[in-house]
Amino acid sequence: MKIDIKKFGTILISRPAGREAALAALAYSIPKNGTETIELDFSDIDVLTPSWMDEFLQTLTQQIPMERFNIVEGKNASVHMTMKTIQELMTP
Amino acid sequence: MNALHWVTSPSVTEPPQEVYCQTRDIVQAKVESVRTNLLQYGWDESTSSLITAVLGELTSNTFDHNLGQWPDVPGCWFETTIDQHKFVTIVADRGQGVRSSLQRVRPGINDHEALRIAFTEHVTGRAPEKRGNGLKFVMNALREFPKVNLTFQSGDAILSFQGQMNPANASFEIINDQSNIRGVVAKIELIRL
Numbered sequence: 001m002k003i004d005i006k007k008f009g010t011i012l013i014s015r016p017a018g019r020e021a022a023l024a025a026l027a028y029s030i031p032k033n034g035t036e037t038i039e040l041d042f043s044d045i046d047v048l049t050p051s052w053m054d055e056f057l058q059t060l061t062q063q064i065p066m067e068r069f070n071i072v073e074g075k076n077a078s079v080h081m082t083m084k085t086i087q088e089l090m091t092p
Numbered sequence: 093m094n095a096l097h098w099v100t101s102p103s104v105t106e107p108p109q110e111v112y113c114q115t116r117d118i119v120q121a122k123v124e125s126v127r128t129n130l131l132q133y134g135w136d137e138s139t140s141s142l143i144t145a146v147l148g149e150l151t152s153n154t155f156d157h158n159l160g161q162w163p164d165v166p167g168c169w170f171e172t173t174i175d176q177h178k179f180v181t182i183v184a185d186r187g188q189g190v191r192s193s194l195q196r197v198r199p200g201i202n203d204h205e206a207l208r209i210a211f212t213e214h215v216t217g218r219a220p221e222k223r224g225n226g227l228k229f230v231m232n233a234l235r236e237f238p239k240v241n242l243t244f245q246s247g248d249a250i251l252s253f254q255g256q257m258n259p260a261n262a263s264f265e266i267i268n269d270q271s272n273i274r275g276v277v278a279k280i281e282l283i284r285l
Contacts (some may be wrong), residue, residue, distance in 0.1 A: 011124050013164075037235070045146065047145050050226060051152050051156070052148075054225060077141045081233050082229065
């Protein structure tokens, strides 16, 4: 299944907003059970920050394993930079 | 009154209305409008997006690390100047500052060490929450710009970052200053090529 992230807004900045988006996705969009890959599509996002993304992913992965998510970055520069910064965190 | 005067002033006063953001909602609306303004002045999509994200992180830090902890005036000073050639922004607060925020997880550090840790290590004063990406992101994003200057002061330490054509050559230093501020004053100047 695919989740179009722009449905949560196109300027994604704050931690509270990231958490709220994840809780809404868990409540209404993502089935809790199953093994289907969930595509998070950031293609039409204008601005993304690590704060929003941290909170979004941490809230999602409290209920769904990270392995089930596939992130589609799109072409936006702040999306690329956010993913780069988060990957640096995950790299020992 | 400028931002540095406001942060260092012994008298407890709110900033001028046009730059004062008492709550996160107010500053976020202003940050979002920066992207639109940059685009209207002909700045490219990539720059507008990255700068807006950088401002989002700097202003989020103000509220994330001081919520319920404001020593006196809550909120931040947020000021921008935009034209076709230059973008300048100042973000300042009278909060607890970087050293105080990190001291819970790194006891005994000074202001100089606190800035180095905040900008280069993945550590946060809000541990055990997994945070601490914001200022690393700011640095990563600003490396994309050859003509950019960032100064970031907290306590008696000032971080200076200067962009270069080759991002790997961007200069980064932290010095100690005579002045000592409790919160944070950050200034970014970006020249369009």
